[in-house]
Amino acid sequence: MTSLFGAIDLALARGEAVALVTIVRAQGSTPQRVGARMLVHEDGRTLGTIGGGCYEQDALGKARLALQTGRPTLAHYDLNDDFAEEQGLICGGQMDVFIDPIAPTPRVCIIGAGHVGYHTAHLAANVGFRVVVVDDRASFADPARFPTAERVDVADIPAWLRTADIGPRDYLVIVTRGHREDLDALRAALDRDTAYVGLIGSRAKIARLCARLAEDGDDASRMARVHAPIGLDLGAVSPEEIAVSIVAELIAHRRGRLQPRTSADEADQARAARPMQWRPPAIR
Known part of the structure; x- marks a missing residue:
């Protein structure tokens, strides 16, 4: 039988989040003592117990909510109250239960192993992301260039993304x-x-890509989920600086601090309407 902590390791290895529910305070007569634990999966499966009954079901619901929000919580249960009495519990004690969501380390798939991809991969790994790099050029997608990546693939990029x-x-x-x-x-x-x-690029480039998607019959509303131009607005210019802005945005997203972007102002819209200027491909 898999141990509770073994089950956590297995879930994280599969890329699944779980919540660990632990009794951290117990007073009076309670069905379980301090240290009793229950593991809750996103689909509601559990392993272990904090005593059963209505309060365990309530804790399970709170655990699944914590998995959605990513925020730990402390739940208090008074087994003298009507909530317990209706379920026939006669323990007569109090419990505090700590609910801790445990998420797998997020993975960043860097599509393009050029200059920006190179610096983004190294910086993302340094701040705790798992990194995968893919490019269709073997000389760029070279594992020796990306020692901190868990995988470097040489592949046709659209095909790789689809499969x-x-x-x-x-x-x-x-x-x-x-x-x-x-x-x-x-x-x-x-x-x-x-x-x-x-997606990397200027506002002008993004506008043109959106227009091209619309011309090809794609639902342009799907672009609403794309962060473009990618990265926080730091005024970045060099590949190293652009990588910093990208990883800063990834961190903000990971920590729930990424603010919605406002619509482009009139100046941005005017720039987007101008013909695109040539940029050296080496920046990529």
């Missing part, structure tokens, strides 16, 4: 070598259920 093991907690960072490649990657990325999709 890779990508889940709802994964982050997709699209930083390929050109506009056409970005568009192909974006089309494939929009079909996947992920926590985050970010």
